[in-house]
Amino acid sequence: MIKNDPLNGVKPQVLEVPAYSLHAYEAEIKLNQNENPFDFPADLKEEVFRRFKAREWSRYPDFVPDSVRTRLAAFAGWHKDGVLVGNGSNELLQAALMVLIDNGTRVVIPSPTFTVYALIASILGAEVIRVPLNTDMSYNVDALVSKSESSGAGVLIVNTPNNPTGSVIRNEDLRRILEEFSGHVLLDEAYFEFWGYSGLELLETYPRLIITRTFSKAMGMASLRLGYLLAHDALVSEISKAKLPYNVNQFSLTAAEVAVENKDRFRSAIEEVLKERDRLGRELGGIPGIKVYPSEANFFLIEVPFEPEVIFEDLYQQGILVRDVSSYPMLSKCLRISVGTREENDRLLSALRTGMEQRMSGGSEGARESI
């Protein structure tokens, strides 16, 4: 053993798990992170600045951010003591898993799904069990139920709409899962506003359900890192032990307060994204060689009949950044594309059309140069 090896003592599961990484590409049109293409409204930013300026910056935020929790509870239709606020919903996923996972706990996740679940669960010592989606990328509910029960899993994580596929799991299926599986179900609703449905109505009846949501997508606040968790009060008290004190900074708390007080102002951006989603889905589907999977989120998974890196690179050369998801299970020919503004989507479509036409007609090198 090398005495000064910096990795001595690092847990084996940490050494084994691949890092969550994102290459820092810069591009004029950014369609790679499922962000809202419409920024937080300028006048509301001014209101956040005004309120934040009036606070003493030398003071910590409130130990328990009750005013934001109260507003979030009303916003979500749940009660204050069942709400936890986090530095992004990722932090709340982590806190929830910290209190539910012991060494060897089995955690069932669909596959493919958001990579952070397996990363956190593995670092915490869980055995991660992946249940493949169906080939059309829909959820295989029978397999999720049977695998969760038969493996003796402690936790099942589901993401609806699912990143990166856009597929959803309906409440009747969630209900079935909660009836037949005796562990905790972590329901990640990061994109629920684009779908319009939530598992919230199941919370009262099923106290093993935990819902996480974020202000990073529909609410246009990805840079401020604000997420919230909804669960039964007793469970929230336990999960809150695993999050750091003062985890959310006062600026983000203030912005959340302003956002919730003006929630109707965010509706038009969501409506515009939904309108563009319909159009983009139709147009993408009309490009020869591209298969589009149905999506209830603000992004699409597309499949091409050759290595997707080539299309990724070609789009990037034209200032358009999408997400290459070809390393995910089942997605070796896939890219994920966020819904942008009308102009952004038009530029994407025109670049894709030209490139695919040329590649489909056999001019692969030519296509690479021209798109």
Ligand SMILES: Cc1ncc(COP(=O)(O)O)c(C=O)c1O
């Ligand atoms: C499914 C899913 N959950 C959670 C998150 C993270 O959200 P947050 O920014 O609130 O940490 C993302 C971000 O892309 C996501 O896709």
